[in-house]
Amino acid sequence: MTKREGKNDQGLVDVALRDQELLHLEQDVGSLLDEYDVEYPSEAEIMMTIDRLRPFVPVKVNKRELMFRNMAVLLKRALHEIFYISPLFWVANSLFFLVALAAVFLGEQNPYGMIMILAPIPTLTGLMEALKSRNTGMAELEMSFKYSLQEMILSKMVIIGGFNLLINLVISVSLTVFYHHIWLWKLLLFWITPFTVMTAIAFIIVNRLRHFYAITASLMIWISFGGLISQSHFIGKLESLSPVVYILITISAGLVIIGRITHMYKRGMTYELNP
Amino acid sequence: MPEDQELIKEILTGSQAAMEVLTRKYYKPLYAFVYRKIGNKETAYDLTQDIFIKMMQSIHSYSQKGAFKSWLFSIAVNHCRDYWKSAGYRQINKQSELTETLESKQKSVSYIFEQKETREQVKHAIHNLPEYQREAVILKYYHHLKIKEIATLTETSVSTVKSRLKQGLTKLSISLKRGEEDDQARRQK
Amino acid sequence: MNLILDKISKCFGDKIVLDDISLELTPGVYGILGANGSGKTTLMRILATVMNPSSGHISFNGQDINDMEHRYRELIGYLPQQVGLYKSFTAEKFLSYIAYLKGLTKAETQDKVTEVLDLVGLSEQRKEKVGKYSGGMKRRIGIAQALLNDPKLLIVDEPTAGLDPKERIRLRNLLSRISSHRIVLLSTHIVSDIEYIAKEVLILKEGQLIQKDTPQRLLNEIEGKVWTVQVSEGEILELQSKYKVVNIALVREKYELRILSDTRPHIHAISEVPHLEDLYLYHFDEGASQDAAVKV
Numbered sequence: 003m004t005k006r007e008g009k010n011d012q013g014l015v016d017v018a019l020r021d022q023e024l025l026h027l028e029q030d031v032g033s034l035l036d037e038y039d040v041e042y043p044s045e046a047e048i049m050m051t052i053d054r055l056r057p058f059v060p061v062k063v064n065k066r067e068l069m070f071r072n073m074a075v076l077l078k079r080a081l082h083e084i085f086y087i088s089p090l091f092w093v094a095n096s097l098f099f100l101v102a103l104a105a106v107f108l109g110e111q112n113p114y115g116m117i118m119i120l121a122p123i124p125t126l127t128g129l130m131e132a133l134k135s136r137n138t139g140m141a142e143l144e145m146s147f148k149y150s151l152q153e154m155i156l157s158k159m160v161i162i163g164g165f166n167l168l169i170n171l172v173i174s175v176s177l178t179v180f181y182h183h184i185w186l187w188k189l190l191l192f193w194i195t196p197f198t199v200m201t202a203i204a205f206i207i208v209n210r211l212r213h214f215y216a217i218t219a220s221l222m223i224w225i226s227f228g229g230l231i232s233q234s235h236f237i238g239k240l241e242s243l244s245p246v247v248y249i250l251i252t253i254s255a256g257l258v259i260i261g262r263i264t265h266m267y268k269r270g271m272t273y274e275l276n277p
Numbered sequence: 278m279p280e281d282q283e284l285i286k287e288i289l290t291g292s293q294a295a296m297e298v299l300t301r302k303y304y305k306p307l308y309a310f311v312y313r314k315i316g317n318k319e320t321a322y323d324l325t326q327d328i329f330i331k332m333m334q335s336i337h338s339y340s341q342k343g344a345f346k347s348w349l350f351s352i353a354v355n356h357c358r359d360y361w362k363s364a365g366y367r368q369i370n371k372q373s374e375l376t377e378t379l380e381s382k383q384k385s386v387s388y389i390f391e392q393k394e395t396r397e398q399v400k401h402a403i404h405n406l407p408e409y410q411r412e413a414v415i416l417k418y419y420h421h422l423k424i425k426e427i428a429t430l431t432e433t434s435v436s437t438v439k440s441r442l443k444q445g446l447t448k449l450s451i452s453l454k455r456g457e458e459d460d461q462a463r464r465q466k
Numbered sequence: 467m468n469l470i471l472d473k474i475s476k477c478f479g480d481k482i483v484l485d486d487i488s489l490e491l492t493p494g495v496y497g498i499l500g501a502n503g504s505g506k507t508t509l510m511r512i513l514a515t516v517m518n519p520s521s522g523h524i525s526f527n528g529q530d531i532n533d534m535e536h537r538y539r540e541l542i543g544y545l546p547q548q549v550g551l552y553k554s555f556t557a558e559k560f561l562s563y564i565a566y567l568k569g570l571t572k573a574e575t576q577d578k579v580t581e582v583l584d585l586v587g588l589s590e591q592r593k594e595k596v597g598k599y600s601g602g603m604k605r606r607i608g609i610a611q612a613l614l615n616d617p618k619l620l621i622v623d624e625p626t627a628g629l630d631p632k633e634r635i636r637l638r639n640l641l642s643r644i645s646s647h648r649i650v651l652l653s654t655h656i657v658s659d660i661e662y663i664a665k666e667v668l669i670l671k672e673g674q675l676i677q678k679d680t681p682q683r684l685l686n687e688i689e690g691k692v693w694t695v696q697v698s699e700g701e702i703l704e705l706q707s708k709y710k711v712v713n714i715a716l717v718r719e720k721y722e723l724r725i726l727s728d729t730r731p732h733i734h735a736i737s738e739v740p741h742l743e744d745l746y747l748y749h750f751d752e753g754a755s756q757d758a759a760v761k762v
Contacts, residue, residue, distance in 0.1 A: 027446035058333035058528030148569040
C-alpha cells in the first residue's frame with residue numbers, strides 16, 4: 003500500500019489527465035461520499051464564535067461627527083496652547099505693530115502698503131514658535147503621543163492665525179477711524195491677501211519640517227518684498243490691480259490652507275527624519 | 278442575501294450585523310471543510326473559530342479582485358495545513374489518533390451519526406488519503422469548487438489538482454469497494 | 467492582545483528600506499537585531515506612527531491602527547534613539563508635560579509621574595534638571611516618559627547605545643521587569659542586551675525579516691558551527707582569510723580565535739556552545755574577520 007502511494011505521488015506530474023476520467027470516478031464514488039455528512043455545532047456554539055469575532059470589527063466612525071469632534075478638540079487644545087507659547091512671541095509682535103502704526107501716523111507711510119507688509123509677520127514668527135520642539139530634538143517623540151506633534155502644531159497655528167487676524171482687524175479699524183479717506187474694504191483686501199498667501203506657504207513649510215530654516219528665509223523674502231512695496235510707484239501698481247485678482251489669489255491660498263489642514267489631520271504628514 | 282463585497286464594506290465601517298451575516302453565511306461550509314479534513318468535532322470547532330478570527334484580522338487587506346469564498350477557503354486551507362504541521366499534532370501518530378477518536382465517538386451516545394457504518398467507512402477512507410489529495414477531494418466534491426479555484430487557493434497548478442483528485446478518488450473507490458472487512462484488517466495491521 | 471504587521475514595506479525614493487515585513491507580536495520582549503541601515507529604526511518609527519509605511523497594514527487586536535488614530539497612540543510608549551528632552555525642565559516638570567501631551571488628566575498625572583520615577587529609580591533626582599542628567603539617567607527618564615500612559619506596546623530603539631555596562635544591565639532588568647502584560651519591542655545591535663530577556667529575536671537584514679524565533683531555537687541552528695582554537699600569530703591571517711573569525715583574544719602568549727565554520731577549521735579546534743553574538747555575526751559579516759579586535 004505505502005509503496006503504491008509513493009509511486010502515485012510521483013505521478014503527480016502526469017498532466018495528460020482526462021477530465022472525462024475524473025467525472026467517471028466522481029460518479030463512481032459520489033454516492034458513497036454523500037454518506038459522510040457533518041453534524042454542525044449548535045446555534046449557541048456558532049453564536050459563541052460570532053461573539054469572539056465582535057472585538058475584531060472595526061469601530062464605527064461617523065465621518066462628519068468625527069470631524070466636528072476633532073474641530074472641538076482642536077479649538078480646546080488651541081486655547082490651552084496659549085499658555086505654552088512663549089511670552090516673547092506676544093511681546094515681539096505687539097511691538098512690531100506699534101512701530102508699524104507709528105510709521106503710518108508719524109512717518110506718513112502709505113497705510114495700504116504698510117498693512118500688506120505687516121499682515122503675515124505674526125504668522126511667520128509664530129511658525130518658529132510652533133516648530134520649537136524640532137529644535138530641542140523632541141519632534142520624533144512628540145509625534146507618537148496621543149496628541150501628536152502634528153496636532154499640536156495645528157493648534158498652535160490656529161492660535162497664531164487667530165492672533166494675527168485679531169491684530170490686523172484692530173489696526174484696520176483704527177486706521178479707518180483716524181483716516182476717513184481710507185477705505186476699509188480695500189484695507190481688508192490688502193491684508194487678507196498676503197495673510198492667506200503667507201499662511202498657505204507657512205503650512206506647506208510645516209509639512210516639510212526638516213526645512214526649519216525655510217521659515218527664516220521666507221521671513222527675509224517677505225521683508226525685502228516689503229521694502230519693494232514701500233516704493234510708492236510699486237504700491238501704486240498694486241493698487242491699480244483689479245480686486246478680482248486679489249480675491250482669486252486669496253481664494254486659492256485659502257484652498258491650499260484647508261487642504262493642508264485636512265492633510266495634517268489625517269496624519270498624512272510625512273516627516274522623513276534622517277531616513 | 279447581500280453580496281459579500283457589500284458585507285465586507287459594511288464590516289469595515291464598523292457593522293457588527295454585517296460581520297454576523299457574513300460569518301453565518303460561511304460558517305457551515307467552513308466548518309464542514311475543516312471537520313472533514315480533521316475528523317474531530319472539537320478541533321474542527323476551534324479551528325473554524327481561528328479561521329474566522331484570521332478572516333477578521335486581515336479583512337481590510339482582502340482585495341476585491343478574487344471571490345471572497347476562495348479567499349476565505351485559502352485561509353482555511355493554510356490554517357489546517359499549519360495545524361497539521363504544528364508541533365502538538367506531529368507528536369501524535371496520525372493513524373492511532375484517528376482510530377482512537379473513532380472508538381471514543383462510537384461509545385458516545387450523542388453522536389449517533391458516527392455509528393452509521395458507511396459513513397464511518399467513508400470518513401476513514403478520506404482520512405487515509407494523503408493530505409493534499411484529501412484537501413482537493415473535499416474542496417471539489419463537498420464544496421463544488423472549480424478545479425481552477427482549487428488550484429489558486431492551494432497555490433498549485435490545474436494539472437496538479439487534477440492528478441490529486443484522480444489519485445484521491447481512485448484510492449477512495451478502491452478502499453470503499455473493498456468493504457469493511459478489508460478496512461478492519463488494515464486497521465489491525 | 468496581538469499586533470499584526472501585514473506586508474509592511476517602506477521606500478525612500480527608489481531605496482527599499484523595509485521589504486514586505488509580516489509578523490505577529492504578542493505580549494513579551496522582542497529583540498530586533500540588525501546592523502545599521504537594516505531597517506530597525508524605520509520599522510519602529512512606523513509602529514510608533516511617526517512614519518507611514520509605503521504599503522501594508524498594521525492591526526492591533528484586529529483593528530487597523532490608521533483607523534484607531536488616537537486610540538492606538540494612547541496604547542503606545544515610544545523611546546526614539548535620540549531624544550533631545552527639554553533641558554531646562556526638571557524631571558518632574560518634563561514628565562508632567564509629556565503626560566499632558568499623552569492626554570492624561572491632571573489627577574492621573576501626579577500619581578503616574580511619581581510611579582514611573584520610582585520605577586526607573588529617579589525619585590531622588592526628580593527636582594533636578596534633565597539637562598544635567600548622565601546618559602544612563604537620560605535614557606531612564608526616556609523609559610519613564612514612555613511608561614506614563616501604561617502602554618500596551620512599548621517601543622524602544624537602541625536604549626543601551628552609549629551606556630556603560632552597569633547602566634546597561636540596569637536598563638535590561640528594568641525592561642524585563644515591565645514586560646509582562648505588554649508587547650515590548652527592543653532594537654539593539656548589542657546582542658547580550660536581549661540574549662536573556664527576549665521571548666523572540668527578530669533578525670532584520672537589508673530591510674527583510676530573515677529570522678524570527680526564540681533565542682534557543684536560533685542558537686540550535688548554529689550548533690556545532692562555533693569553534694575556538696589557539697594558534698600562533700602567524701596562523702591568524704590564514705584562518706581569517708578562510709573563515710569568519712568573530713573574536714581574537716590573547717591567551718597565555720597564544721591567540722585564541724573564535725571561528726564560525728560548518729566544518730572543523732583547524733585540527734586543534736574545539737567546538738563551542740554558540741551565543742547569540744555568534745548568530746548575529748553569522749548573519750552580519752560587518753567585516754568582523756578583518757576588524758576583530760585583539761583583546762588582551
